[in-house]
Amino acid sequence: MSKTEMIALLLAGGQGSRLGVLTKNVAKPAVSYGGKYRIIDFSLSNCINSGIETVGVLTQYQPLELNAHIGIGKPWDLDRMNGGVTILSPYMKEEAGEWYKGTANAVYQNIHFVDKISPEYVVILSGDHIYKMDYSRMLEAHKKNNADATISVIDVPYDEASRYGIMNTDPNGKVIEFEEKPKNPKSTLASMGIYIFTWEVLREYLVKDNDDPASENDFGKNIIPNMLNDGKKMWAYQFQGYWRDVGTIQAFWESNMDLIQRVPIFNLFDPTWRIYTPNPIKPAHYIGPNGIIKTSIVTEGCMIYGTVRNSVIFPGVFIDENTVIEDSIIMTNCKIGANSHINKSILGENVIIGDDVKIGTGEVVPNDLKPAIYYSGITVVGESSYVPDAAELGKNVVIDRFVTTDDYCSLNVPSGKSVFKGGVCD
Amino acid sequence: MKNAMGIILTGGNNSRMKELSAIRATAAIPVGGKYRAIDFVLSNMVNSGITNIGVLTQYNFRSLMDHLGTGKEWDLDRKNGGLFIFPPYLSDDGSGWYKGTADAMYNNLTYLLRSSQEYVIVSVGNSVFKMNFEEMLDYHIDKGADITIAYRDMSDLYPEDLPLLGILSVDSNNRVTDFEEKPLRPKGTLGSMGIYVIKRELLIYLLEECIAHGNYDFVRDVLIKKLDSLKIYGYKFKSYWRSISSIKMYYRCNMELLDPDVCCQLFVDGGKIYTKVKDEPPAKYNDEAEVRNSIIADGCIIEGTVENSVLFRGVTVKKGATIKNCIIMQGSVIESGSTLQYAVMDKNVLITEGKNLKGDDEWPIIVGRKTVV
Numbered sequence: 001m002s003k004t005e006m007i008a009l010l011l012a013g014g015q016g017s018r019l020g021v022l023t024k025n026v027a028k029p030a031v032s033y034g035g036k037y038r039i040i041d042f043s044l045s046n047c048i049n050s051g052i053e054t055v056g057v058l059t060q061y062q063p064l065e066l067n068a069h070i071g072i073g074k075p076w077d078l079d080r081m082n083g084g085v086t087i088l089s090p091y092m093k094e095e096a097g098e099w100y101k102g103t104a105n106a107v108y109q110n111i112h113f114v115d116k117i118s119p120e121y122v123v124i125l126s127g128d129h130i131y132k133m134d135y136s137r138m139l140e141a142h143k144k145n146n147a148d149a150t151i152s153v154i155d156v157p158y159d160e161a162s163r164y165g166i167m168n169t170d171p172n173g174k175v176i177e178f179e180e181k182p183k184n185p186k187s188t189l190a191s192m193g194i195y196i197f198t199w200e201v202l203r204e205y206l207v208k209d210n211d212d213p214a215s216e217n218d219f220g221k222n223i224i225p226n227m228l229n230d231g232k233k234m235w236a237y238q239f240q241g242y243w244r245d246v247g248t249i250q251a252f253w254e255s256n257m258d259l260i261q262r263v264p265i266f267n268l269f270d271p272t273w274r275i276y277t278p279n280p281i282k283p284a285h286y287i288g289p290n291g292i293i294k295t296s297i298v299t300e301g302c303m304i305y306g307t308v309r310n311s312v313i314f315p316g317v318f319i320d321e322n323t324v325i326e327d328s329i330i331m332t333n334c335k336i337g338a339n340s341h342i343n344k345s346i347l348g349e350n351v352i353i354g355d356d357v358k359i360g361t362g363e364v365v366p367n368d369l370k371p372a373i374y375y376s377g378i379t380v381v382g383e384s385s386y387v388p389d390a391a392e393l394g395k396n397v398v399i400d401r402f403v404t405t406d407d408y409c410s411l412n413v414p415s416g417k418s419v420f421k422g423g424v425c426d
Numbered sequence: 427m428k429n430a431m432g433i434i435l436t437g438g439n440n441s442r443m444k445e446l447s448a449i450r451a452t453a454a455i456p457v458g459g460k461y462r463a464i465d466f467v468l469s470n471m472v473n474s475g476i477t478n479i480g481v482l483t484q485y486n487f488r489s490l491m492d493h494l495g496t497g498k499e500w501d502l503d504r505k506n507g508g509l510f511i512f513p514p515y516l517s518d519d520g521s522g523w524y525k526g527t528a529d530a531m532y533n534n535l536t537y538l539l540r541s542s543q544e545y546v547i548v549s550v551g552n553s554v555f556k557m558n559f560e561e562m563l564d565y566h567i568d569k570g571a572d573i574t575i576a577y578r579d580m581s582d583l584y585p586e587d588l589p590l591l592g593i594l595s596v597d598s599n600n601r602v603t604d605f606e607e608k609p610l611r612p613k614g615t616l617g618s619m620g621i622y623v624i625k626r627e628l629l630i631y632l633l634e635e636c637i638a639h640g641n642y643d644f645v646r647d648v649l650i651k652k653l654d655s656l657k658i659y660g661y662k663f664k665s666y667w668r669s670i671s672s673i674k675m676y677y678r679c680n681m682e683l684l685d686p687d688v689c690c691q692l693f694v695d696g697g698k699i700y701t702k703v704k705d706e707p708p709a710k711y712n713d714e715a716e717v718r719n720s721i722i723a724d725g726c727i728i729e730g731t732v733e734n735s736v737l738f739r740g741v742t743v744k745k746g747a748t749i750k751n752c753i754i755m756q757g758s759v760i761e762s763g764s765t766l767q768y769a770v771m772d773k774n775v776l777i778t779e780g781k782n783l784k785g786d787d788e789w790p791i792i793v794g795r796k797t798v799v
Contacts, residue, residue: 035708036724075705260710268707269727279703283693284459284723284737286686294715299708300460300724303686313708 004054004083006139006196007119008047009110011103012040012127013060018248020373021382021398022348027059028247029127030066032331032349034259034268034275035297035312038069039246040127041277044076044085049273050135052123054083056113058106060090060099075278088113102217108206114199122202124195124219130255130266131192131243132273138196138237148201148232151175151224152194154239164190165220167236175234178224189236192243195219201232242266250376253346256312256329260295280315280332290321306336320355328360337389348383348401355389362394365416374398374416430563431507431543431626432471432479435527436464436490436551442590442672445794446772450489453481453551455670456755456773458683458692459723459736462493463670464551465701466692472500473697474559476547478507480537482530484514484523493702500700510537526642532633538626546629548644550620554679555667556692556699557621562661566623572656573624573649575602578663580617584678590671592618592645596660605653607645616660619667622649666691677770677790680736680753684719706739714745730760738773747777751787769793 016028023031029040040057047055055078059066072078073085088110090099100106107114107124114122121142123135133152142150153167161182167189168177179185205223209215215222228234242265246252258266268275282301287293292307301316306323313319314331320338327344336342336353343360347353360379367374374380374396381387382401388408393399394415400407402421413419436453443452453464464481471479479502483490490511496502497509512534516522524530531538531548538546545566547559557576566574577594580587593612595604606613624632632648641647649658666688668679682688693699706725711717716731725740730747738756743749746762758775760766766777768785772795777783781799785791793799 262712264710269710269725274705275707276705279705281698281700283461283689283699284721284739285709286684286689286721287717287719288686289719291718293711293717295711295713297708297710298722308711 004117004119006052006121006123006135007054007056007083007114007117008043008052008123008125008135009088009107009114010040010043010047010055010057010125010127011106012057012066013100013106014126014128015061016128016247018373019252020249020370021380021400022249022252022346023062024382024401025062026065027061027063027127030062030069031246031252032314033130033246033252034256035299035314036280037275037277039130040066040069041076041275042130042132043125043127044070044073044078045273045275046131046133046135047125048076048078048276050133052135053078053080054117054119055085056088056110057085057127058088058100058110060106063087063089069278071278076276083117086113102215102222103219104206104209104215104223105217107202108210108217111203111206114203119199122197122199124193124197126193128247129192129243129245131239132241132266132270132275133194133239133243135194135196138194141235141237142196142198145174145235146233147196147235148198149224149227149234150196150237151234152192152239153189153236154192154243155188156190158185158188161185161188161190165224166190169236173236173238175228175236178228178234180220180225189238191220192239193220194239195224196237201227249346249373249378249380253329253344253376253378257310257327259312260297260310262295282315288321306338314349331383344377344395345379345381347381348385350384351381351387352385353381353387354391357387357390358392359387359397360395361392362415364395365414367396367398367416367418369418370398429543430474430476430545430547430559430623431541432476432559433531433546433548434464434467434471434479434481434551435530435548435620436481436483436487443670443676444673445792446673446676446770447486449486449795451483451486451551452670453483454487454490454493455552455676456738457554457670457676457680459721459738460704461699461701462490463554464490464493465699466554466556467549467551468494468500468502469697469699470555470557470559471547471549472502472700474547476559477502477504478541478543480510480512480534481551482512482524482534484530487511487513495702499702507541512537524642526647527644528633528636528648529642531629531644532637535630535633538630538633541626543626546624546626548622548624548629550669552670553619553667554670554692555619555663556665556696557663558696559623562621563623565661566659569600569659570657571623571659572628573622573652573658574661575605575649575658576619576621576663577616577660578619578667579615581615583617584674587669587672587675588612588615588617590675591669592620594618594660600660600662602653602658602660605645605650605658607650618645619663620669623661673770673790673792674788677753677787681734681751683721683736684734704739712745730762751790753790772797775799 012029016023078085244255285302288305298313316333337355340357364377379397381399385403388405398418400420502509709726712729723739729745730743744762761779763780769791
């Protein structure tokens with residue numbers, strides 16, 4: 001048995017608060033995406049497609065659905081005798097337990113997991129990005145450069161660079177400076193949050209970092225700058241291709257819409273790089289005699305009698321006659337009544353929409369309560385909620401999870417307003 | 427239902443399925459966009475709580491073995507029981523190919539002897555239906571029957587399909603009074619579904635007796651001969667059922683799946699139908715797509731017109747192609763300007779630009795696997 005060369009540690013603990021009601025009870029990596037996937041499927045599939053068969057998934061925030069989704073790793077072929085997938089959650093220690101304080105602390109608390117496998121390299125991933133990447137090629141570069149750390153970077157537009165961790169490199173790609181969210185970026189090479197470390201070196205820095213009470217225990221803020229200061233060999237690895245952080249409602253919606261183009265910028269139909277996920281046990285989808293579907297993706301188990309345009313439809317969705325769905329994301333098992341019109345909306349799982357409903361009408365007014373999250377005109381209905389017959393919802397409207405028809409103060413919810421469980425209207 | 431085991435018979439050659447069965451057992455024939463025929467009986471058994479299932483197979487079983495694997499998809503990868511596949515083998519007493527259904531079971535007597543369940547559900551593997559075998563077993567026990575045969579009023583079949591079935595008559599108490607196997611002129615419309623409940627010990631005894639007399643067929647040589655001496659009852663089934671045993675029946679069954687009522691009976695009520703999964707992305711519709719009254723599986727890319735058709739996984743319909751009343755199996759590609767009507771494309775067929783193929787609903791055109799037209 002050869003020694004495991006590299007394992008992956010997938011940081012999946014993030015709350016993802018900018019996804020609003022979509023992450024109210026699930027971690028961001030567990031949010032549904034792309035018709036049948038969840039966000040974490042992309043990182044997990046990248047692992048198995050790159051030949052990485054040992055993956056630790058670090059979870060913390062609302063892990064129930066995430067853990068259930070990952071299970072024993074079977075859909076990704078990660079149910080292995082040796083290695084496979086292991087869920088690493090915070091736990092009680094002899095003295096006291098502690099939550100993961102930062103990304104570095106999360107890995108620090110699992111040093112013994114890595115030590116037991118004792119790989120030469122670890123790749124640190126976050127579970128909330130949409131991309132296809134061969135980590136084995138990044139490892140080759142890491143080995144060729146004899147690096148201590150290799151950071152995957154992507155070119156971003158100059159005026160967006162100040163939102164990222166920016167790598168300044170010499171002409172060969174060796175990192176000479178790292179700036180976290182710089183005001184005046186010196187380059188446009190943004191860190192994707194994907195790191196390969198030589199484990200021995202990282203281990204040392206994790207221990208040191210933990211002993212430093214002033215540290216925020218974060219890779220970007222502490223570990224990377226510390227290594228650079230000490231003159232460790234750090235290289236940038238240029239990634240070309242589609243990569244999206246889908247951490248906001250707008251980015252999430254846009255990235256879903258990227259999948260429906262004639263030649264999508266992000267292709268799910270690549271037989272050499274499949275994206276795996278637990279498959280729904282449902283029949284192939286059915287389109288009724290008057291159904292119309294254009295520029296959309298539709299998954300198994302749907303029954304579509306109405307019209308679907310520019311939309312992403314998850315498994316088990318029912319869309320009744322004379323209903324039009326446009327520019328929307330409709331998640332698993334939603335039921336939509338007849339004569340309704342849904343425009344630029346995201347419906348969480350198991351949402352029920354009545355007959356003669358209109359969603360996404362009127363002016364774009366940012367949401368009263370959370371203008372920083374709901375501002376771009378997308379209306380979001382939380383999972384398992386009802387929208388009663390003849391209701392009209394405007395733009396940037398938020399319907400909380402588990403809202404029943406009794407919770408509506410009025411059938412007319414203008415743009416920027418919200419409806420909460422318990423009849424709290426705003 | 428811990429007290430029953432299952433035996434699925436998938437052995438026979440079937441020339442009525444033409445090219446579709448040239449390379450596969452009828453039980454392995456693709457149905458309904460993502461299933462194979464055997465998925466239905468297998469899922470029914472699993473949904474009824476049966477977890478010890480033997481599949482007897484002989485003819486072109488490679489595709490069937492490939493499909494069934496370890497039985498994992500049906501939750502049949504078990505430490506106790508689970509899925510067993512029994513192809514014929516050469517033994518030192520010179521037996522080999524199964525000479526009939528009874529012979530096939532007799533050749534695997536060890537499996538029957540080693541199992542501990544009191545009852546056996548014996549079923550064919552090429553029917554499309556949803557049935558709760560637990561109810562049938564309860565009925566069998568209530569009746570105090572020796573053998574119970576599932577039957578159905580088959581008047582919704584084409585008259586010419588009736589002679590392909592076993593036709594039976596029952597008295598007011600549902601006791602089987604007459605059973606004719608594949609009669610040229612059926613006396614009635616009550617057709618056997620090829621599903622039997624019987625005590626394991628009794629089945630073993632009947633098989634031994636049958637083979638000892640040099641007979642090999644379970645229906646002809648056991649059921650029909652024992653009509654008077656055994657208590658054989660019928661169990662009436664009323665829901666959707668089709669046998670995949672001729673091209674016409676196959677074509678019609680797939681077209682009937684376009685009826686939401688039939689779909690509900692099969693896929694919504696009373697348990698899921700499991701099948702081997704493929705990791706295909708959701709189906710993609712481009713701007714020109716015109717799709718009506720059709721079943722479309724994952725992994726399809728549709729830019730053309732599709733009406734009244736069943737498309738399996740990973741089918742590509744290019745711009746300007748028209749498909750009406752067709753069954754298109756996995757991985758086929760229909761290029762622009764082509765028109766297909768009343769046609770069945772086997773897997774990985776390529777229809778090049780501008781071709782016209784037209785069959786008839788009584789006589790659909792069959793295009794064999796990997797054919798380039």
